Amino acid sequence: xxxxxxxxxxxxxxxxxxxxxxxxxxxxxxxxxxxxxxxxxxxxxxxxxxxxxxxxxxxxxxxxxxxxxxxxxxxxxxxxxxxxxxxxxxxxxxxxxxxxxxxxxxxxxxxxxxxxxxxxxxxxxxxxxxxxxxxxxxxxxxxxxxxxxxxxxx
Numbered sequence: 749x750x751x752x753x754x755x756x757x758x759x760x761x762x763x764x765x766x767x768x769x770x771x772x773x774x775x776x777x778x779x780x781x782x783x784x785x786x787x788x789x790x791x792x793x794x795x796x797x798x799x800x801x802x803x804x805x806x807x808x809x810x811x812x813x814x815x816x817x818x819x820x821x822x823x824x825x826x827x828x829x830x831x832x833x834x835x836x837x838x839x840x841x842x843x844x845x846x847x848x849x850x851x852x853x854x855x856x857x858x859x860x861x862x863x864x865x866x867x868x869x870x871x872x873x874x875x876x877x878x879x880x881x882x883x884x885x886x887x888x889x890x891x892x893x894x895x896x897x898x899x900x901x902x
Contacts, residue, residue, distance in 0.1 A: 763787070791836070794869075795824050798839060798879070801869035805862035806843060806855075813854055818846045826877070836877035844884045852890040859883050863895040871897045 756766040762777040763786050775790050777783025788796070799822040810817045821844040826836040845855050863870060863881060870879055879895035 759786070791828065794873070795826060795836075795839070797869045798867070798873060799824050799841070802841065802843075802859075802862045802867045805866045806845065806858045809858035809861055810845070810847070810850065810854065813858075815854065816847045816849045818848070820845050836873070839873065839877055839879040841879065841881040842884065843881060844887075846886050850885060852885055855885050856883055856891045859891075860893060863893065864897060864899070867895075870895050 754766045754768045756764050759765055759774070759776075762781070762783040764775045766773045766775070773793070774787035775793060776786040777789060779785050783789075803820055803822040806822075807817065807820050810820075823842045823844070824839060826839045828834045829837050843855075843859050845858075859881065863879065873879065874895045874897060881893055881895070882889060883891045883893075
């Protein structure tokens with residue numbers, strides 16, 4: 749992939765704006781933390797990055813299988829630890845995939861590959877915070893697991 753860059757400038761208060769390629773992203777603290785709530789917090793963006801990165805993997809893998817993917821939604825939640833630095837205690841992901849011809853083993857393989865081989869964001873985060881996941885296909889739970897980039901298999 750190569751070099752990744754961003755430029756970030758202070759907007760006043762606790763707000764910051766990052767320029768990434770031709771895209772702008774505003775971050776801020778919540779009001780109760782002294783911010784103006786002009787955008788998500790950096791940790792919320794990090795959580796969204798896990799969802800986006802793994803979701804892109806899953807969609808790409810299922811499309812390469814030439815399956816009729818209708819939708820893919822990745823939801824996440826976590827608690828943060830007390831004290832400083834406050835980090836994610838455990839990230840919980842829910843993959844919701846729908847498609848008329850997708851089999852359980854196919855969606856499980858796509859998620860497993862993301863969580864053990866391809867998702868670079870998860871690979872970085874799991875070094876500090878465990879990541880667990882559940883997989884749903886067409887509304888039914890079909891599996892669960894955890895991110896593990898140390899013992900990656902295909």
